[in-house]
Amino acid sequence: MEIFGEKMKIFSVDVESVSDANMIGKDFTEEGVKIIVDMLKRYKQQATFFWVGRTAEKYKKLVKWLYDQGYEIASHGYTHVRLDNFTVDELNKYLRKSSDSIKKIIGERPKGFRAPIFSVWRDYKKFLSIVGKYFEYDSSIVPVRTPFYGFRKIKDTPFNVGKLREFPIGTTKVMGIKIPTGGFFIRVAPYIKLKDYAVIYTHPWEYTDYKYKAKSKIEGLLNNMCKKNLKSKMESLLKVHRFSSFKLSKS
Numbered sequence: 001m002e003i004f005g006e007k008m009k010i011f012s013v014d015v016e017s018v019s020d021a022n023m024i025g026k027d028f029t030e031e032g033v034k035i036i037v038d039m040l041k042r043y044k045q046q047a048t049f050f051w052v053g054r055t056a057e058k059y060k061k062l063v064k065w066l067y068d069q070g071y072e073i074a075s076h077g078y079t080h081v082r083l084d085n086f087t088v089d090e091l092n093k094y095l096r097k098s099s100d101s102i103k104k105i106i107g108e109r110p111k112g113f114r115a116p117i118f119s120v121w122r123d124y125k126k127f128l129s130i131v132g133k134y135f136e137y138d139s140s141i142v143p144v145r146t147p148f149y150g151f152r153k154i155k156d157t158p159f160n161v162g163k164l165r166e167f168p169i170g171t172t173k174v175m176g177i178k179i180p181t182g183g184f185f186i187r188v189a190p191y192i193k194l195k196d197y198a199v200i201y202t203h204p205w206e207y208t209d210y211k212y213k214a215k216s217k218i219e220g221l222l223n224n225m226c227k228k229n230l231k232s233k234m235e236s237l238l239k240v241h242r243f244s245s246f247k248l249s250k251s
């Protein structure tokens with residue numbers, strides 16, 4: 001029997017197109033999404049796809065196709081920008097627009113939100129209380145401090161801020177170092193061992209031949225590292241764990 005809550009495992013995908021993620025070059029969104037869906041289907045697994053609203057507007061058919069197959073469509077903001085310096089007013093407008101853009105495509109409001117680049121305010125309770133006006137759950141907290149995002153001392157299992165349910169990104173230890181279970185970290189880690197509670201995240205472009213040409217050199221370098229083994233690493237997780245979308249989980 002499936003046990004949720006502290007034992008839930010979520011497979012999540014953050015979808016941002018080349019131009020919406022400040023990258024340059026050919027777009028990979030459709031190709032990458034299809035590779036991920038093929039992989040999920042092979043192992044009969046569910047997932048949540050967090051879409052940047054502007055990307056979703058460009059790929060309406062693809063979003064609908066995912067939705068019609070039972071995958072959860074959630075929001076990854078309207079544009080893929082950092083939210084750290086937003087005022088309360090700007091954040092409210094942005095969240096409303098993010099939710100509206102998805103509703104226009106699938107006919108219902110997305111339940112979940114993930115901030116682009118996990119750019120939650122240092123006052124995360126205030127940030128999440130605003131997110132809670134538009135969404136039922138959030139998954140933007142990274143319980144590891146990295147140079148770009150994350151928190152050192154924070155709960156690493158689900159918690160509430162008002163009515164909003166927060167599902168932090170999962171963490172694991174690789175050679176004694178605590179890392180988030182997603183993106184760059186999953187790619188560079190030699191192996192990934194999931195804990196009972198695990199939220200993993202990945203991006204469509206990571207599965208394609210797309211050469212990430214970011215406008216900043218360091219970003220380009222980090223984002224092109226270790227893409228080759230990602231699919232087999234993900235498949236090794238899909239083989240042994242039962243994943244769910246947030247919507248289908250009962251936590």
Ligand SMILES: [Zn+2]
Pocket residue numbers: 014015016076080116117
């Ligand atoms: Zn993103």
